[in-house]
Amino acid sequence: MVQPLYIQVMQDVKRKIINGDFKVDEQIPSEQELLSEYNVSRVTLRKAIDGLVMDGYLERIQGKGTFVKKRRKLNRLVESRRVEGFSDVAKQGGFDPSTEVLESKIINATELLSEKLALSDNENQVIYIRRLRLADNIPIMIENNYFSFTKYAGLLEDDLKRPLYDILKNQYHESDFDSPDSTLGVVLANTEQSKYLDCSVGFPLFELKTLITDSAGIPIHYGEHYIVSDRYQFKI
Template structure:
């Protein structure tokens, strides 16, 4: 460790090196605080500052009641990208859509599609089997009857539109906020009550700015970083 740097920074750099070198792999838990304090010869205050900054930078993740775990490195995505999850994250691994439930509902925000009951497909989107995003996808089953079956069975919405000759997405409008997950969302995403999540409402538009789908997305902030190019 660099003996000129502040003590907490030296501890932070050592732990970071273990993560980036693979000595501590994704999913591994850090040793206990007493073990690390003894190893580095530092106080708990010093150790906690180092761990806190590594959590803020996405290298570590605190799990309430369990400890601190090495997190998956966040995926970088441009906020203006018009792609489905299968295309956007194929470089990260196999993308699957686990359908949780399907029902007809009314939703004020989703009424941009039509002022009538819409089909809502709640699904957990995973990369290599690991939860990434919870999505509530709203579609007009009367306007897109050939899409309903495949997507309800776990197919990609964008790919199904293309395969069935449906209207093609040309643009998307998004609103983004940061908050905390509900108990149900935490169970599916594997995060704690104090772990922040991205909340994105997305309207997918076809030619003539015609809305063809509305999605409500919940993603842990440590899993994705968004950039915006203007």
């Protein structure tokens, strides 16, 4: 499938930024120079530049032009079965974490959720909490977390802008968190994800699927998280 012209231009400019051809804090070539280089319409070029500004590779400075932006990433250390909350990771990196609750409700349990959460045969509902996590007011990830309704019904009454692990420790006396089952992949941002994460449609996102249990192996929650790949990195 042939990609739209503006995507092709975005990818080439991004490649030049990553390779150092366009250096951080330096102005990129003028619009006229880029039009000549890529042989595209002004509308196509501006759409490509808009996408790179949205994705954090470029920034426009009033009265000066468009410059390559220095990007900071959150760093999460990946260790066997280690559980680390977003707020802790952000604070360790010198960022100010915040949370927007997008949804919190009761939904019917799917076969996957019943298996992951080890629900009994007569349990058919789970709590679904969807949150946007930000660092210094920059969107980093969308969290989709699922809990047994029978065990954690009170979560819907809590302040879900707070770190979930703090709520679980204080309200439910959970303390020893374990992560026996996690997978990390890459997906492309869809229209809804791009809106919340301030990135272009098709931008690569980390997809982290993880099961969190207590020390006895009893499931606490299952999560599917979508993380902007150039704002967060996993250190092994």
